[in-house]
């Protein structure tokens with residue numbers, strides 16, 4: 001190290017490098033990379049010997065990850081979506097928080113803590129982590145489905161409730177310390193907080209909705225990509241920060257609204273997606289920062305308490321969410337997905353418990369319990385999702401409620417068209433015109449609607465899953481056309497399709513020479529690279 005002190009760079013360097021190495025090892029061992037990221041945090045954390053990264057800085061970096069993630073989610077949300085899920089998300093989230101808080105308070109009582117400690121502890125166990133939830137939904141391509149939107153709406157209500165909790169905890173602490181806080185005063189605090197949130201939302205909807213898209217279009221016209229990306233980051237982080245500082249709204253909520261407002265125009269939404277690569281790196285730092293806080297001794301010292309807390313997070317909360325969603329008449333699969341996505345805790349829990357400790361409301365060991373249950377629930381979350389897949393028919397439709405079981409196609413010697421976006425929809429429309437039998441596999445709601453509108457049979461689900469490919473009868477198909485843009489996923493699809501049918505002709509789309517080679521090896525018969533075709537067409541014209 002040079003003499004000057006650079007804790008920020010040290011934290012980013014150690015966090016990213018170690019997360020990369022351990023994430024890669026985890027991947028190699030076929031466990032989720034998240035385990036590697038969390039372990040990286042434990043290694044650079046204060047409870048293990050050697051280098052110790054800066055915890056407050058790591059948490060702030062993680063917060064940037066939360067901001068960018070929520071901004072990205074907001075891009076896919078419209079005000080209408082938000083309204084349409086509020087009917088279930090508001091009572092659902094509130095009901096679930098109440099149940100989880102009661103259970104947490106019960107556990108705290110068993111541990112001999114006072115009621116106030118139990119309430120803060122229970123609240124901390126009741127909120128899900130934004131990062132974990134969004135990543136889980138993204139990985140499974142369900143962010144854009146009804147159940148995905150309900151889960152996100154639910155998360156937003158939880159976020160709002162936490163904003164309230166954060167202002168109420170200090171008041172509660174005063175009360176506990178013997179100070180007399182009249183009920184009217186507490187009510188006042190709540191009302192002021194809600195009013196601030198409402199003013200922020202109104203400002204975003206009335207002013208932001210005009211100004212932000214205007215800025216984006218103006219910047220897009222400037223023709224400078226650098227300026228455009230800068231505008232995206234400036235707005236995402238700037239609005240989140242301003243919202244937090246001025247209106248006491250959480251960073252996550254601020255960023256979500258900024259994204260929602262920016263996403264209203266198709267142009268800025270698409271372009272913005274391209275400008276978000278920083279998001280994933282910061283999201284990784286979130287896991288590192290969680291690992292850093294963990295005191296591994298808690299597993300030895302209080303195993304039963306940890307188990308109790310984990311049970312509340314993973315079983316109690318899920319059961320409550322499941323029952324609430326079912327009570328609202330939603331399908332089994334929807335209820336299962338929502339409870340799975342919420343069966344974990346994260347960043348808000350740490351903030352809340354930290355506040356409780358600083359106000360001497362909760363004992364120090366509460367932090368270790370919350371962290372331990374966060375880590376366990378985060379690590380086990382994918383297994384919970386796998387269980388859900390098992391419990392509910394693996395490929396129920398994502399879009400329409402109530403869910404019906406997926407109907408495997410009866411077509412044979414048909415074309416299986418995977419993806420109905422910019423590329424697939426052109427192919428599908430042409431096949432429809434020529435009367436070729438085609439089965440479309442899609443996850444995106446808009447694309448599904450378009451495919452149905454064009455008269456195609458649609459199987460809803462992730463084409464990387466063998467069940468979905470089986471439902472599309474790849475084994476009996478004449479051609480499989482993979483138009484999804486992401487190389488890794490296209491590779492999986494090609495590999496599965498080839499495994500299901502040795503003779504079928506597989507066409508695939510790629511963006512780089514490396515991807516072309518990759519898909520070739522996995523068994524594609526023809527790989528078309530967009531960039532190369534574009535060059536060909538231009539050359540063709542120049543030869544004319």
Ligand code: AMP
Pocket residue numbers: 141418419420421422423424441442443444447461462463464483484485489
């Ligand atoms: P585009 O890049 O505009 O051609 O759009 C690609 C389309 O593929 C989008 O509509 C996505 O919803 C869809 N898509 C991407 N990955 C998958 C997948 N694994 N399974 C099914 N559809 C997918």
